[in-house]
Structure formats: C-alpha cells, structure tokens
Amino acid sequence: MALNVSTLTGYVEEKKTGLIRKAVIESRSAREMNLMTGIKGATALNLLNTTVVFGDGSSCGWNEAGTSEVTKRILTPGYVKVNMSFCDKTLLNTWMNYDVRLAAGQKTLPFEEDFINDVIAGVGAKLEKLIWTGDKSSSDAFDGLVKIIEAASAPKYTYTSSDSVASIVSGVYGKLKSEVFEKGDVVMFMGADMYRKYIQELIANGNLVLNAGSGAVLDGIAMPAQMLIPGTNVTVIPVTGLDGTGKLFASYRDNFVYGTDLTGDEEKFDFWYSQDNREFRLAIEFGAGVQCAYPDLIVEGSL
Numbered sequence: 001m002a003l004n005v006s007t008l009t010g011y012v013e014e015k016k017t018g019l020i021r022k023a024v025i026e027s028r029s030a031r032e033m034n035l036m037t038g039i040k041g042a043t044a045l046n047l048l049n050t051t052v053v054f055g056d057g058s059s060c061g062w063n064e065a066g067t068s069e070v071t072k073r074i075l076t077p078g079y080v081k082v083n084m085s086f087c088d089k090t091l092l093n094t095w096m097n098y099d100v101r102l103a104a105g106q107k108t109l110p111f112e113e114d115f116i117n118d119v120i121a122g123v124g125a126k127l128e129k130l131i132w133t134g135d136k137s138s139s140d141a142f143d144g145l146v147k148i149i150e151a152a153s154a155p156k157y158t159y160t161s162s163d164s165v166a167s168i169v170s171g172v173y174g175k176l177k178s179e180v181f182e183k184g185d186v187v188m189f190m191g192a193d194m195y196r197k198y199i200q201e202l203i204a205n206g207n208l209v210l211n212a213g214s215g216a217v218l219d220g221i222a223m224p225a226q227m228l229i230p231g232t233n234v235t236v237i238p239v240t241g242l243d244g245t246g247k248l249f250a251s252y253r254d255n256f257v258y259g260t261d262l263t264g265d266e267e268k269f270d271f272w273y274s275q276d277n278r279e280f281r282l283a284i285e286f287g288a289g290v291q292c293a294y295p296d297l298i299v300e301g302s303l
Helices: 005-025 028-032 088-103 111-133 145-151 165-174 178-182 192-204
Strands: 034-036 043-051 067-075 078-086 156-158 186-191 235-239 248-252 256-260 268-274 279-292 299-302
Touching (some): 005 028, 005 256, 005 268, 028 111, 028 186, 028 235, 028 256, 078 111, 111 145, 111 279, 145 279, 156 165, 165 186, 165 192, 165 248, 165 299, 178 248, 186 192, 192 235
Parallel strands (some): 034 256, 156 299, 186 235
Antiparallel strands (some): 043 067, 078 279, 186 248, 248 299, 256 279, 268 279
C-alpha cells in the first residue's frame, strides 16, 4: 500500500496561503493582539503624545503652549523555520491503522489534512510560548512580551502565593491608569492554569453561574473561553503562553502588538515528495515578533 502523492501536493498547493496564515497567527495570543503585517525587519511603532495647554482667550496675542512628542518603540522579528522529513515506508503501519479507523467511522478527513493540521497546531503552541516567554539570550527566535515589558519597568502589582486569584485580578485592575480605559478595549491576559482557578473561585463565591447549554468551551471543558471581570468592562483572556509563570498583564488591547509579514515571500509552507531523497518533506518559514506601544500603560501582576 502506498501513499497518494498527488493528493498531498494538490491539497497544499490549493490552500498554501491559508495554511501559512494559520501557522503564523493560529495561537490564541496572536489572534487577540494588535496584528501588524508587512514586518520584514526591525520596524518602528511610531507613537504620538500630545499635551494640550489652554491659554487665556480673553485677550489678543499669541502665547505658545502645549507639545506634540513623537516617540517610537522597535518591533524586531525573529525568523523561524520548521524542516521535517518522513519516509513513507516507516508510515505504512501507521497508515494501515489509520485506514482501520476510517473504516470504523472514527475519521473523515484525508490523511494529509489531518497531518498538516497537527503540524500547524504544534507550530501555534510553540509560537504561543514565544510570544510571552521568548528569550533571545536562550536561543529563542525573539524576545517575548514578559521580557520586553519587565525591561521597560512597567507598573507592577505583587501578590503572595496565599492570595486568591480574584484578589489578584482586583489588585491588577486597581492599578490601571485612566488613560488605559480612555483608549478603549481593555484586556487582562493570564495563564490558562490561573484562569481555571479564577472561574472556580467565582462559582464558589456565587459570582458566576455556568449554563451548560451556552456552548462556552475552553480546552474541551464547558466554561467561558473568556469573561468580563464582574462589575467592570475588562475582559480576562486565558493564554497558555503564560501557564506556569503566575503572571498577568493588563492594558488596552492594541497596546500588545504582534507583528509578522504575510504580504511577501518570507512566509513559506511547502509539503512535497522528494524524488531525489525518496521521502516526504515539509518546510515552514516565517518571521514574527512582539512589542508593546506604551509600557507605562501596562500593569503586570507577579508573584
């Protein structure tokens, strides 16, 4: 029994653009942040801060007052590649088992689509971690937001291991500046591990009632995929990239910037049969990076 090479090539060729987009922006954090495309190298986030001063308008004359300050922060992408090879002979046993599952009605997608989607999921999971905890000094492709925000000395709320998640959330919320709310959609990112505890606390305290028929699912569990902090307009968003860190980050949504290209030849997604090497090969290449526009408008919660 042999794998159908023509369908593999056709599937990828037909959906190549969609596949690379999924690979590059599939992670939860990338979807929730301010997306910048066309990033081919170090790119400036040009920021404008204007201070308006009212003068005495009861008399004539020109009295200069007020300033407009242009500043910038640099988003520096890292470049990532995934190279994998597969010998069809080593896949035969797996392929036959797959056929058995197909016959039993447990699978409906063609093999190549299952395989590629699994690779994309793996890329997304790896990228999710880099977005938050990436560290170039540890050979990661780019520095993550934790390192960037902490290097900028953003405001911080510290807590102890005995504090409830609800009290931590309230503490971080309480340190947000008014300017954050004036800029619009305010979010608070936390690890999915901490978020699950937060949900259970809200239920135990009577602040949350889950409707089993609401269809809200997180990680296969019937619970809100995100939620408003009770009594506020701030949305809590769980991200696995912060799992195990005990850290929370709150600001307006567009303050968290995720950059990639998606407009040129830097992003590649190829899956083919190599006649020379007599094996299947997969290659993914892309550039990505993160930055925050105004670190002083971010509050970090930290143990």
